[in-house]
Amino acid sequence: MEHLNTQALRDLLEVGVSLSSETRLDRLLDNVLEKVRKIIDADAGTLYVKEGNKLRFAASQNDTLQTRVSAVERGNPLLNMTFPISKKSLSGYAAVTGEILRIRDAYEIKKSEPYGFDRSFDKKNNYRTRSVLCVPLKDREGQVIGVLQLINNYNKQGKVVPFSEFHVELVRSFASQAAVALTNSQLTEDLLDSYYDTVSRLAVVAEYKDKSTAMHIKRMGMYAQTLSYQLGFSQEDAECLLYAAPMHDIGKVGIPDAVLMKPGKLTAAERKVIETHPQIGAKILEGSKSELIKTSRVIAMTHHEKWNGTGYPQQIKGKKIPLVGRIAALTDVFDALSTSRCYKNAFDMERVLGIMRSEKGQHFCPTVMEAFESALDEILSTYDRLYLKAEAKTKKLKIKK
Amino acid sequence: MEHLNTQALRDLLEVGVSLSSETRLDRLLDNVLEKVRKIIDADAGTLYVKEGNKLRFAASQNDTLQTRVSAVERGNPLLNMTFPISKKSLSGYAAVTGEILRIRDAYEIKKSEPYGFDRSFDKKNNYRTRSVLCVPLKDREGQVIGVLQLINNYNKQGKVVPFSEFHVELVRSFASQAAVALTNSQLTEDLLDSYYDTVSRLAVVAEYKDKSTAMHIKRMGMYAQTLSYQLGFSQEDAECLLYAAPMHDIGKVGIPDAVLMKPGKLTAAERKVIETHPQIGAKILEGSKSELIKTSRVIAMTHHEKWNGTGYPQQIKGKKIPLVGRIAALTDVFDALSTSRCYKNAFDMERVLGIMRSEKGQHFCPTVMEAFESALDEILSTYDRLYLKAEAKTKKLKIKK
Numbered sequence: 001m002e003h004l005n006t007q008a009l010r011d012l013l014e015v016g017v018s019l020s021s022e023t024r025l026d027r028l029l030d031n032v033l034e035k036v037r038k039i040i041d042a043d044a045g046t047l048y049v050k051e052g053n054k055l056r057f058a059a060s061q062n063d064t065l066q067t068r069v070s071a072v073e074r075g076n077p078l079l080n081m082t083f084p085i086s087k088k089s090l091s092g093y094a095a096v097t098g099e100i101l102r103i104r105d106a107y108e109i110k111k112s113e114p115y116g117f118d119r120s121f122d123k124k125n126n127y128r129t130r131s132v133l134c135v136p137l138k139d140r141e142g143q144v145i146g147v148l149q150l151i152n153n154y155n156k157q158g159k160v161v162p163f164s165e166f167h168v169e170l171v172r173s174f175a176s177q178a179a180v181a182l183t184n185s186q187l188t189e190d191l192l193d194s195y196y197d198t199v200s201r202l203a204v205v206a207e208y209k210d211k212s213t214a215m216h217i218k219r220m221g222m223y224a225q226t227l228s229y230q231l232g233f234s235q236e237d238a239e240c241l242l243y244a245a246p247m248h249d250i251g252k253v254g255i256p257d258a259v260l261m262k263p264g265k266l267t268a269a270e271r272k273v274i275e276t277h278p279q280i281g282a283k284i285l286e287g288s289k290s291e292l293i294k295t296s297r298v299i300a301m302t303h304h305e306k307w308n309g310t311g312y313p314q315q316i317k318g319k320k321i322p323l324v325g326r327i328a329a330l331t332d333v334f335d336a337l338s339t340s341r342c343y344k345n346a347f348d349m350e351r352v353l354g355i356m357r358s359e360k361g362q363h364f365c366p367t368v369m370e371a372f373e374s375a376l377d378e379i380l381s382t383y384d385r386l387y388l389k390a391e392a393k394t395k396k397l398k399i400k401k
Numbered sequence: 402m403e404h405l406n407t408q409a410l411r412d413l414l415e416v417g418v419s420l421s422s423e424t425r426l427d428r429l430l431d432n433v434l435e436k437v438r439k440i441i442d443a444d445a446g447t448l449y450v451k452e453g454n455k456l457r458f459a460a461s462q463n464d465t466l467q468t469r470v471s472a473v474e475r476g477n478p479l480l481n482m483t484f485p486i487s488k489k490s491l492s493g494y495a496a497v498t499g500e501i502l503r504i505r506d507a508y509e510i511k512k513s514e515p516y517g518f519d520r521s522f523d524k525k526n527n528y529r530t531r532s533v534l535c536v537p538l539k540d541r542e543g544q545v546i547g548v549l550q551l552i553n554n555y556n557k558q559g560k561v562v563p564f565s566e567f568h569v570e571l572v573r574s575f576a577s578q579a580a581v582a583l584t585n586s587q588l589t590e591d592l593l594d595s596y597y598d599t600v601s602r603l604a605v606v607a608e609y610k611d612k613s614t615a616m617h618i619k620r621m622g623m624y625a626q627t628l629s630y631q632l633g634f635s636q637e638d639a640e641c642l643l644y645a646a647p648m649h650d651i652g653k654v655g656i657p658d659a660v661l662m663k664p665g666k667l668t669a670a671e672r673k674v675i676e677t678h679p680q681i682g683a684k685i686l687e688g689s690k691s692e693l694i695k696t697s698r699v700i701a702m703t704h705h706e707k708w709n710g711t712g713y714p715q716q717i718k719g720k721k722i723p724l725v726g727r728i729a730a731l732t733d734v735f736d737a738l739s740t741s742r743c744y745k746n747a748f749d750m751e752r753v754l755g756i757m758r759s760e761k762g763q764h765f766c767p768t769v770m771e772a773f774e775s776a777l778d779e780i781l782s783t784y785d786r787l788y789l790k791a792e793a794k795t796k797k798l799k800i801k802k
Binding site: 004009010012013014015016017018019020021022023137138139140141142169170172173174176177179180181183184187188190191194195197198201202204205208209250253254256257258280283284285288289290 | 575
């Protein structure tokens, strides 16, 4: 066991701290690689992330060639490059077997070894790879999730020497910290995905109830996203609306077919039944930690409220109606007017816009209506793509039959 | 900056490695606390986890008092004890403000400070707390999720001295690593929860379609869990069945009310429509990473298959039917026979068991039927609790009205 100088120790501690404070995984991995190279004095190194059967370059640094590639620098061609995992390469061998590889000289690997060294990078860049250290990154179940590879260890005289046993211990600690950061980032992504998963399964259910729903909810999502950008929402919040707005009518799964699909006029009693769908939707979506499902719940509950207070179920008015509900109210009506339903044909766009404009300050929040006017080109292009063209295609298919 | 001796450095590296390899959070936190105390030479220490407005003892060690409390030792009274967070205590102050506290002597804190030291533990245990170091654990958003507190730092002469600036740097690194492990564990739990969340939202939807479903799916889950224990499933897998079995009929949300709720006999065409519900269910539940939802999908798809190959939709037979599907097939029939439905009264238990037994090797897998016989007491006690008593209660309520 060797000693670390003061700076090396400081670097080691600093990596530990950055682990919980650096929010961007790419920067964190870049930082881990930089610090471990500095402490050990390795000329070059790469941090690979395993993705299915491939390894992806997540960070790569080479002092001699003065290159530094990380996900932070988006322009670099090496960035996010992947290659299939094979036991024949050094990093591939570590990834497949989960073993640590310590190579004295990459050019003198015995033919009897299962792995070898590909000199093409060296030739192309006039580089000479000698000592190599490959340490797999593993998750808690012991599965390999990446590889940390270091190249050319300098001794104090500036000569390239093999990596030592001590280096292996050091690098294992760094690799473990990188592995935890990776796992963490993957879990965070999985968690977000799982909420989108919930919403999309509910959407599948809604589609079974009403076949025309599929395209309607897609358009609703797109329109709502467009308006929320126009209203200054962040990209994250606008994307949330893209998936939350389609949940507005999920409560209709709780309305009996006889009422929901009645062809003629509804009686007052039937209307009352239909008008429970916001509360049913809110009930289906209640009590979640996720922003997506919370927003979906608000939209389900408030998309039939009107700016002037004559909507339902709460008859709230003006800014008391949550903004996302006001957005969904407008896009829902726009879609109802501009498309054909079982009870009506699609109105032409002039008529649609006439009705929409007359409802500014009545049914619709004036600010949202203004955003709608400003974003009209984009709205109409979505309408063209997700309604007119889609309808034309369906008709063609029907004629062919 | 000071130096670390060889063993201290080894300990530091070892914590990094355990971070990605130790699967149990309690052991990991205990290990972090032990190593940091050893490296710094602190007599005592506690790792608190923040839970809402409280701090929970996750690990606690005191060399002088020769106590060691961690979640690993289940018997200990301190274990998992919580107390409300208050700015007046040292750990509370660190938790509220996110600041690091370094105290020379806990008994000489100025009255002007917002925090103070509670001597009751010392008095009770004849201990003397002097130097204290409190470092908050933070997640990536900078939110405090715990506190690492160390007490009484020994110098080389065995005298208690204040913690140094260098100790602060060391402890921050350890605290960060503990924070990442905590976050990781929380994320893993949230992810599992989110899949249960999906299933329970779908169950709410199913209930709207058919009010009698709520108790039926609860019983289905309980019966399936009982049988899976009997068949040697692990606790985790049996719990999975508890939540997955209730998803068997989720596909019915896609069947029109007119067919699903028809009072009389179904026509052949209507029967065909009903018999699509396994595929609809499988479609709603397809393509998940989660064991729970994958199992739910298998159950939805196969709970109407029969051991002798005369079921639907695939007419598979024997062990080609997944075991979880064979379990759900049996429990579904048992519940249908033993409870009253809109089309029939509940049969008495003798008749139910007679029918069940006659179907062994016909409708039902013989092994699952044997498990049912062996677990009959438990099954009947669930039946009593979730059917007979529940029905009696409902009837009482109806009479009161």
